[in-house]
Amino acid sequence: MPTIEDVARHAGLSRTTVSRVINDQPYVCDEKRQRVVGAMRDLGYVPNSSARRLRSQKTETIAILLPRITNPFFSHMIEAMEKKASEWGYQVIICQTHYSSQKELDYLELLRTKQVDGMIMTSVHNEWSAIEEYLPSGPIVLCNENIEEANTSIIYIDxxxxxxxxxxxxxxxxxxxxxxxxxxxxxxxxxxxxxxxxxxxxxxxxxxxxxxxxxxxxxxxxxxxxxxxxxxxxxxxxxxxxxxxxxxxxxxxxxxxxxxxxxxxxxxxxxxxxxxxxxxxxxxxxxxxPVVEMAEKCVEILIQQIEQRGRHKREDYIFPHTLKKRTSTTKPMAIPM
CATH class of the missing domain: 3.40.50.2300 (Response regulator)
Structure with missing residues (x-):
């Protein structure tokens, strides 16, 4: 199995330069970066992702809390969030609370124990004061919930x-x-x-x-x-x-x-x-x-906050809603679907 030293020799560069490219650090010109990538491809070298995560103190994983995934609204939202997170190189953990305030707190411990980098909450069943205690451990973004006292980013409709x-x-x-x-x-x-x-x-x-x-x-x-x-x-x-x-x-x-x-x-x-x-x-x-747009915005905001590694003030992102009028309230006509 090829090592980082093998990659360095194949690319004709130092081990330090190869390490910087693997860990996506600055101070490496594009020409050298391409040589390292080419050497890794030629040798079939795969970086140790666990070691990279330990060095960066990141799991590249986010948790998504929802009451129940069998609700099509939430399953649709989860699918959009997972796709967007994958584009950023992140994985997701899906946490069903089943409307339990205790399960919600149990899952929030994933932040405190550094098992995830951040969390999206699509429903909230505890007082905000209890949730706020977890913010120093990692960013939390609220989706679909507008809690007046919350001091974090919120994505919702009116x-x-x-x-x-x-x-x-x-x-x-x-x-x-x-x-x-x-x-x-x-x-x-x-x-x-x-x-x-x-x-x-x-x-x-x-x-x-x-x-x-x-x-x-x-x-x-x-x-x-x-x-x-x-x-x-x-x-x-x-x-x-x-x-x-x-x-x-x-x-x-x-x-x-x-x-x-x-x-x-x-x-x-x-x-x-x-x-x-x-x-x-x-x-x-x-x-x-607009479920997909809201879901994508949640992931985008959360990962930006993870990457910036800082406390963030509250920001509200309000999306429009649409009333789709159909035959459960109106006589059959040419009603748009």
Whole structure:
């Protein structure tokens, strides 16, 4: 197996010059750098990446925290993040919290123990004061979460405005009694969306219904269960804002099975513009986020902070959202998909 000395002899250069090229250090002209690269290629020499990482005190690995990868929104985001990280020469570790605040803290220990260089959090389940303690160990970037007291870079859409737009659309379609669904009111996303929902119902003086079950909506099955709950508790609800296309799909599926017409009897809005929103019949009106662009920006910002090795002030990157109007809220027409 060729050694660094073999590369140096083959290139006709010193071992120090070869080492500088391998470790991507300055003070090596392009001509010598090309000679080293050519020698490495000729000899089939592969640098010891573990040793390089130890010398640079970098793992070239980032962690991505998410609640559950089975949610298509997060799986789509993870795919875009992994591709962008690979372009920068970084690997990713995917950490599912399953909405557990303790698991979130356990994964944050990866920063403190230097097993990763930085972290992207796509959901937050602890107070920011608990998370902030880990910032001296490495940069943390928030994606999809807007925490007011956070002192780090944040990439997100205006969740309040998105919910307001979606709720206003339901009201404009003639809905008179609304329901707001979320996966739990312990996240900044759910709280922001509820503020947008409440802004619309108060502005237009429309009634709404609240129930404990409405804050446990996370997937198709819970959407089906909530529809049954609505039928038993208050069947006069005629408009539902959900925080997920999966939940919206579950509601629509169960409604159709029970002879409830969508959107004549019940209009439903989802969130995230997942593939299921276009495949359902009726198709689901939904809020679209620019997932790929947000994911790529997160990785770009995080790796820049890793490379700069310094504390960074808060920077907000707000992306636009789009309300995709489909037949779960409107009569069948030439509606763009």
């Amino acid at each position: 969740q309040q405005e998105a919910a307001y737009d979606a709720t206003t659309h339901l009201i404009e379609q003639g809905c008179e009694k609304l329901a707001f669904l979320s996966g739990g009111m312990d996240s900044s996303i759910a709280l922001s969306r509820r503020r947008g929902f409440m802004k619309a119902v108060q502005q237009y003086n429309v009634s709404f219904v609240e129930h404990d079950d409405f804050n446990q909506a996370v997937d198709v099955e819970s959407g089906r269960e909530i529809f049954q709950s609505i039928q038993q508790e208050d069947a006069t609800i005629d408009g539902i804002f959900t925080g997920s296309d999966e939940v919206a799909a579950g509601i629509i599926y169960e409604a159709m099975n029970n002879g409830v017409s969508i959107p004549d009897d019940l209009a439903v809005v989802g969130f995230d513009n997942q593939t299921i929103s276009k495949l359902m019949n009726p198709s689901i009106t939904t809020v679209e986020q």
